[in-house]
Amino acid sequence: MIVERAYAHVAEDELGPGGGPVWPWSVPCVRQLLDDGLRFTAPVTFLVGENGSGKSTLVEALAEAFGLDPWGGSAGHRYAGPREPSVLGGRMRFEATVAGRRMLRGPHTRRRGFFLRAETALDALGRERHTGRLSGTPDEMSHGEGFLMAFRERFLDPGLYVLDEPESALSFASCLELVGVLDDLSRTGAQIICATHSPLLTALPGAEIIEVGEHGMRSVEWHELELVEHWRRYLNDPKAYLRHIVG
Template sequence: MIIERVYAHPAGDGSSAAGPYSEEHWPWSVPCVRELLGDGLRFTAPVTFLVGENGSGKSTLVEALAEGFGLDPWGGSHDWRYAAHRPKSVLGELIRFDAAPRGRRMLGNWSARKGFFLRAETARDALDREGFAPDSVSHGEGFLAAFRGKFLQPGLYVLDEPEAALSFSSCLELIGHLDQLAATGAQVICATHSPLLTALPGADIIEVGDHGLRRVPWPDLTLVDHWRRYLTDPQSYLRHILG
C-alpha cells in the first residue's frame, strides 16, 4: 500500500475559494466530499473502485486525490504537467494523506514519486505527450498499450472511467493489468461504471451517492443489479424509455 487514508484538511478560517465549508457551496455540497472533511476515506486493498451515478462526485474525488499526490490534474504523471496552467481545484489544495512507509518516501521526495492519473477524456493526449500512445491504433488499443508499456512501476495510479474506450474483451485484459500492477506493490484507485472491472478479486468497492461513501460487495452493487436485470430482460427497462 502507498496511501492508507485520504482526507480534506480545512483551512484555519473555515472557508475556501469556493466559500465556507457548508452544504450550500460546491464541492462541499457533494456528500462524498463532506465525508473527506470528517472521517476521510481509508484504503484497505491495493485496488479500490469507486462506483456511482453521474454527478455522485466520484470523478471530483479522484481528481482531487490525484492533485494532492502531485499528478497532473488534467491527466498525466507528476513529472509531465502539460496542463500546468490549470489552477489547482479547491478540493485538491486541501487533500492530505496518511501514507504507508513507501508512500511517505514518495511524498517526501519528488524524484521518488511514481504514478499516473488517467482520465478518459484526456487520456490519449496525455499519453501521446508522454510518448506512450502509439500511432495507427485505436483509442482503446492506445489505452492498453499504455498499461503494457508505462504502468509498470510501484506507484499510485488514479483512473477515471478507463473502460470508456474499451470493448468487453479489452476490459478483461485491463483487469489482468490491474491485478499485475497491484502485485508489483502499486496502488490503484479507479472511478468506474463497469461491472466487469469491479469484479476483480480482492478489490475494495466503494459505492458513492447521496449516502456519501459505503463499502458494498460486488454482488450487491446497484450497477451490477441493473446490468443483470437489463441483460435478462431489456424490455423491462426500455418500455419506460421508448415511445
C-alpha cells in the same frame, strides 16, 4: 500500498453565505471525506456511483494531491502547463505507508504512477509519446488501443495509479485485459484507485468497492452494487427496461 487514508480540511472562508457549504464541500462524499477521511484497505479500490455523485471529483483530487498532473499522464512530469490545483485537490492530504512517504517527501521525479482521465486521455497520451514514454502514436490508433498501450507500457512500477472511467474506450475483451493488468500491478506493491461504472472491472477479486452517492461513501460487496443488479436484469430481459424508454 502507497496511501492508507486521504483527508481534507475546509477553511472557514470557503463556506458559503451564512456558513453553508458550497461546491465541492456540498457534495455528500466530499462532506464525508471532511468528517471521516477515506480509508483504503486493499491495493485496488473502485469508486462506483451515478453521474454527478462526486467520484470523479474525488479521484482527480487524489491524483493532484499525489503530484500527478490533473490533465493526466505519468507521475513526475507536467504536460498541460501551469494549472492551479482544484479546491479539493489543493487541500487533500494523505496518511501514507513507508513507501508512500518516501515518494511524497522527495522531489516529484521520485514519484511513480499514472493518472488516466477519460476526458483528456488522448492529449495526455500524445504528450507521453512526444517525450518518449510510449512506443506508439495515439493519434494513429483507436481510442481503446491508445488506452491499452498506456496500460501495458506505463502501468509497471510500484506507485499510485488513478483512473477515471477507463472502460469508456474499451471493449469487453479489452476490459478483461485491464483487469489482468490491474491485478498484476497490484502484486508489485502499487496501489490503484479507479472510478468506474463497469460491473466487469469491479469484479476483480480482492478489490475494495466504495459506493458513492447521496449517502456519502460506503464499502459494499460486488453483488450488492445497484449497477450489477441493473445489468443482470437488463441482460436477462431488455424489454423490461426499454418499454419505458422507446416506442
